[in-house]
Amino acid sequence: MARRAGVSRATVSHVLNGQVERFLPETVDKVRQAALDLGYVPSAAGRALAMGRSDFVILVAPPTTLTNLQDIVDMISGDLEDLGFTVVVHVSRTEGAPVASTRLHNLVEALRPAGLVDLGSLSEKELLKLQRSGCPVISPTIGTGGPRTARDDLNVAIGRIQARRLSARGYREIVYAFEAGRRDATWGRERMGGVTEGCERRGLAAPESFEVPLDPRGARSAVGALLDRRKPPVGIACYSDEVAIALVFAAASTGLRVSHDIGIIGVYSGPVGQIMSPRLTSVYVDLRVSLGGIRTAIADTFGGPRPPELPADARAMSVLEGDTA
Amino acid sequence: MARRAGVSRATVSHVLNGQVERFLPETVDKVRQAALDLGYVPSAAGRALAMGRSDFVILVAPPTTLTNLQDIVDMISGDLEDLGFTVVVHVSRTEGAPVASTRLHNLVEALRPAGLVDLGSLSEKELLKLQRSGCPVISPTIGTGGPRTARDDLNVAIGRIQARRLSARGYREIVYAFEAGRRDATWGRERMGGVTEGCERRGLAAPESFEVPLDPRGARSAVGALLDRRKPPVGIACYSDEVAIALVFAAASTGLRVSHDIGIIGVYSGPVGQIMSPRLTSVYVDLRVSLGGIRTAIADTFGGPRPPELPADARAMSVLEGDTA
DNA sequence: TTGTAGGCGTTATCAA
DNA sequence: TTGATAACGCCTACAA
Numbered sequence: 001m002a003r004r005a006g007v008s009r010a011t012v013s014h015v016l017n018g019q020v021e022r023f024l025p026e027t028v029d030k031v032r033q034a035a036l037d038l039g040y041v042p043s044a045a046g047r048a049l050a051m052g053r054s055d056f057v058i059l060v061a062p063p064t065t066l067t068n069l070q071d072i073v074d075m076i077s078g079d080l081e082d083l084g085f086t087v088v089v090h091v092s093r094t095e096g097a098p099v100a101s102t103r104l105h106n107l108v109e110a111l112r113p114a115g116l117v118d119l120g121s122l123s124e125k126e127l128l129k130l131q132r133s134g135c136p137v138i139s140p141t142i143g144t145g146g147p148r149t150a151r152d153d154l155n156v157a158i159g160r161i162q163a164r165r166l167s168a169r170g171y172r173e174i175v176y177a178f179e180a181g182r183r184d185a186t187w188g189r190e191r192m193g194g195v196t197e198g199c200e201r202r203g204l205a206a207p208e209s210f211e212v213p214l215d216p217r218g219a220r221s222a223v224g225a226l227l228d229r230r231k232p233p234v235g236i237a238c239y240s241d242e243v244a245i246a247l248v249f250a251a252a253s254t255g256l257r258v259s260h261d262i263g264i265i266g267v268y269s270g271p272v273g274q275i276m277s278p279r280l281t282s283v284y285v286d287l288r289v290s291l292g293g294i295r296t297a298i299a300d301t302f303g304g305p306r307p308p309e310l311p312a313d314a315r316a317m318s319v320l321e322g323d324t325a
Numbered sequence: 326m327a328r329r330a331g332v333s334r335a336t337v338s339h340v341l342n343g344q345v346e347r348f349l350p351e352t353v354d355k356v357r358q359a360a361l362d363l364g365y366v367p368s369a370a371g372r373a374l375a376m377g378r379s380d381f382v383i384l385v386a387p388p389t390t391l392t393n394l395q396d397i398v399d400m401i402s403g404d405l406e407d408l409g410f411t412v413v414v415h416v417s418r419t420e421g422a423p424v425a426s427t428r429l430h431n432l433v434e435a436l437r438p439a440g441l442v443d444l445g446s447l448s449e450k451e452l453l454k455l456q457r458s459g460c461p462v463i464s465p466t467i468g469t470g471g472p473r474t475a476r477d478d479l480n481v482a483i484g485r486i487q488a489r490r491l492s493a494r495g496y497r498e499i500v501y502a503f504e505a506g507r508r509d510a511t512w513g514r515e516r517m518g519g520v521t522e523g524c525e526r527r528g529l530a531a532p533e534s535f536e537v538p539l540d541p542r543g544a545r546s547a548v549g550a551l552l553d554r555r556k557p558p559v560g561i562a563c564y565s566d567e568v569a570i571a572l573v574f575a576a577a578s579t580g581l582r583v584s585h586d587i588g589i590i591g592v593y594s595g596p597v598g599q600i601m602s603p604r605l606t607s608v609y610v611d612l613r614v615s616l617g618g619i620r621t622a623i624a625d626t627f628g629g630p631r632p633p634e635l636p637a638d639a640r641a642m643s644v645l646e647g648d649t650a
Numbered sequence: 651t652t653g654t655a656g657g658c659g660t661t662a663t664c665a666a
Numbered sequence: 667t668t669g670a671t672a673a674c675g676c677c678t679a680c681a682a
Contacts, residue, residue, distance in 0.1 A: 008669045013661060022667065044435035045379065046659030048370035049674050055435070061414075065392055065595075073416045077428075086432055089386075089414040091398045103402075107411055109366030110380075214596040216604070246600040253602065270390075271539040272597050275571040277578060279541070333653050338677060348651065371675035374658045 056113045057085045062121030063092040064186035067270045079295055083304045108133050121186050138297045154290055155187040158283050159194020162237035162265050165319050167202050171235025171263045174199055178239050180213040188239055195237045212243045219250035232261035241266035241273040244280055248324055263325035278323035289316040381438045382410045387446030388417040389511035392595045404620055408629045433458050446511050463622045479615055480512040483608050484519020487562035487590050490644050492527050496560025496588045499524055503564050505538040520562045537568045544575035557586035566591035566598040569605055573649055588650035603648035614641040
């Protein structure tokens with residue numbers, strides 16, 4: 001485009017960027033008309049090149065099954081798009097590997113994004129490295145101003161709540177259940193760490209951990225093996241609702257009385273645990289609240305309006321009181 | 326970067342773009358080493374500007390709960406990255422809205438991607454519009470060469486299989502269950518269409534449809550309402566495993582004998598249906614097979630190696646034989 | 651086998 | 667109030 005309007009390229013640039021006041025209305029019209037005629041869309045590439053930075057924001061999705069990735073993306077890209085950014089999602093390939101994801105680094109180098117939003121799956125080291133590439137990084141870790149501590153880590157808190165619930169329901173022996181073969185699953189360590197912390201605080205032994213295959217037979221033998229070493233009642237904090245559900249039915253089919261002999265608590269990951277019978281006891285994480293920090297950080301970083309205040313009593317997470325613990 | 330290797334920028338460009346043969350191995354090494362040292366990644370902006378097209382490929386994720394989005398992205402971006410492309414994911418915001426997503430169009434305009442891979446959530450009209458933006462579009466619809474027909478639509482096939490199974494198990498009355506409030510959920514119409522087709526083929530009445538809330542009370546009253554109009558046995562094809570599970574427990578708690586009075590079949594969306602008791606009957610979709618078409622299309626479009634041949638007997642989908650239908 | 655030069659669309663700077 | 671002009675980083679003829 002450009003000289004089609006009979007003006008210089010610079011003028012076009014100015015007009016299209018809202019510097020409308022400083023020009024003759026006539027000129028402005030000419031430019032706008034020409035742009036319309038030509039179906040002209042400013043090139044992101046050109047802009048990025050000139051500015052050294054693009055209008056893209058990378059949203060890094062954790063390599064774990066996030067049933068509500070949709071909602072998360074919606075919420076965040078809503079905020080960001082209002083500010084004129086375009087959100088692209090990067091889903092990490094490697095799970096649990098502490099090693100840096102080359103893919104992500106390439107993406108950052110290539111795209112020179114205006115920013116990067118991490119949902120919590122990146123290590124501090126990674127984040128720093130990314131930051132050194134020159135793009136603002138927003139993450140639960142950094143958003144709170146300091147290094148991640150047990151206090152503000154959502155996943156540690158999940159574990160703590162599990163421990164608290166189990167203990168409150170009278171289980172003195174607490175163990176932790178991973179999904180089979182995925183001890184290194186995203187946030188697994190943190191969650192179990194939270195359980196350990198919760199146990200210590202109450203003078204209980206640190207939880208032993210074991211693995212639960214997501215099939216009936218495997219789950220049954222996991223339960224069997226567990227009860228060879230422990231005797232009921234025992235409380236099980238689970239990595240996920242899936243693991244918890246596997247245990248519930250495995251225990252029942254073994255003749256154990258769920259909630260009496262064995263207490264089971266999951267981490268909410270969809271409605272299934274709440275519609276089955278027995279209803280699963282689980283930890284529910286409220287998206288709006290738990291994403292609040294990130295949204296605020298976005299506002300702080302990019303200068304948009306702050307997200308709506310949450311009611312003071314809004315808790316990031318709560319226990320869904322079911323029949324299993 | 327550039328002269329760090331003691332060569333000119335052009336040389337760098339050439340080497341990094343694979344024009345390896347024309348240079349001294351020594352030079353090539355020098356360049357590569359320097360690139361590695363510097364952690365140099367060519368700027369997408371510069372490249373896009375010069376070429377008029379970037380190296381990004383947009384993967385459009387459907388606005389539906391895809392538990393295995395990870396795996397899908399892995400598989401596809403694996404193919405694509407081997408060819409030197411970078412995959413970014415776009416998750417659609419609007420569900421069921423036939424209206425074009427302006428977000429996606431912006432993204433395409435801004436990124437000028439090398440291509441766009443649709444997983445099946447875009448309408449033909451959309452796809453054409455996108456194509457007109459000048460970027461190759463790969464989608465189940467287009468990949469097969471023609472407009473989408475009942476024959477090759479995965480979701481219609483899912484419905485057909487549900488109908489077949491229910492009919493084979495002796496249910497003469499078949500109904501379709503949507504998730505409450507989400508009749509327009511992605512692929513809902515197609516799946517129910519498949520059921521309808523399957524019914525017609527067998528001389529059964531077209532399925533009535535109803536909605537099932539994903540909570541125990543709501544599901545119970547949905548079942549109640551259904552049985553006010555129909556009398557057992559009735560077979561229910563469900564939009565998802567979640568819906569199916571809600572129905573299973575609702576029916577059981579109403580005193581109905583699942584599989585005897587009421588047959589229920591879902592669509593696999595995670596292991597939960599298979600670890601609970603009763604084990605859910607469901608339609609399993611094999612990622613490798615069902616993504617085969619797209620991967621082949623990718624190879625055709627971008628010239629990479631074709632994906633590994635699948636065993637001849639590989640079926641895109643199969644019935645997981647559970648206890649509920 | 652290598653380097654030079656021009657251009658891609660935008661923005662910033664500075665001159666008219 | 668406007669309009670040249672020079673980057674930005676990369677690619678591709680073409681020249682050396």
